[in-house]
Amino acid sequence: MDPSEKGRLGFISREPLPERTAFTSTPWSPNQKLFVTYRVVCAVFTLAILIWSVPTDSNRWITFYSNWMYATLTLHFCWSATICLQQYCSTHEGPSERTLYIGWIIYDMAMTISLTVSAEYWFSPWPVTIGLRSILRHGLNSVMVVIDVILCGIPSRMDHVVYPVLHQGFYGVFVVLYWLGGFRGYDGKQYIYSFLDLNTVPLQAIGILLGNTFIVMPVFHALSSIFTDRAGRTSKLLITGWNREVPSPESTDRGLESEADELVRVILWRESKQHVFRAEVLRGQER
Known part of the structure; x- marks a missing residue:
């Protein structure tokens, strides 16, 4: 990002964008082609897993929040790969500020909700299914997130918490509308998850939805922001020491x-x- 462009305001928020190189390269290697390859591989892999999950969940694919999370993660990797390819193949400025800012928002949402879903899935008091799909969508997703944070220099801002909160909030509204519409889950009952049964345990269901939206999600976003900041500083120190x-x-x-x-x-x-x-x-x- 040239000096005239650095610090311009994003098209949505009155905040400066990070350096352009944070979206298009890694501080670990000067070889941009290697980083572009990494981005494309992640995009293709997550997109393949997402497509594979659609027929396995039948016509109720959209009802599960894990699929909402993985779709957001896939969008992040695909958007990031597009930015890197555009920058790598362009002879001029590359992707616009609007494109970078949208990618920044998707990045913050994907990081937070991926870690949240993984933690809630594996530490849930309710029984969970352990299999290949569960490991790919509730375990490997967070591993990819951690690797992405370490490899990239994209910062995470605390005030971006509004985006994962909105993401979770929209799902909460969807759950209520699903119940009001009288739709049925896998077992023929009127709920998506048994712990969100608004007929038999309405207070528990509302408490989980509100708590997850306004408490759990902000906490995980704060942890994600701290981890991103520490990982970025540590990477710079290590790289500076090696290159000295x-x-x-x-x-x-x-x-x-x-x-x-x-x-x-x-x-x-x-x-x-x-x-x-x-x-x-x-x-x-x-x-």
Whole structure:
């Protein structure tokens, strides 16, 4: 991002965008082609898993929040891959600020809700299914998130918490509308998850929806923001240490030689001054 572009305001929020390189490259390697390959591989992989999950969940695919989460994660990787490809193939400026800002919002949502869903799935007091689909969508997703945070330099802002909260809030509204519409789940009952049964445990269901939206999601976003900030700083410190130039013997010798030359010049200057002073003293005595 050139100096004239740096610090411009995003098209939605009155906040400066991060450096353009945070979206298009990694501080771990100067090889942009390698990073573009990583982005494309992640996009293709998550898109394949997302498409594979649609027929397995039948016509109720949209009812599960895990699928909402994975769709957002897939959108993040696909959007990021598009940005990297556009920057890599472009001979001019590359992706616009609007494109970068949308990618920033998707990134913050994907990071937060992926970690939240994984933690709630594996530490849930209710029974869960352990299989390939569960590992891919509730375990590997968070592993990919952590790797992405470490590899990339995209910061996460605390005030972006509004986006994962809205994401979870929309799902809460969907759950209520699903119940009001009289739709049925897998077991033929009028709920998506048994712990969100608004007929038999309405207070529990409302408490979980509200608590997850306004307490759990903000907490995980704060943790995600802290982790992103610490990971970014640690990466920069490590990379700076690795790339720091160690003086070679030749450069050290040149440095010593320059110091010796400077010392010789000082000595000669002092001797010349002393010689001038002695000459003036001799002239004075002759007079």
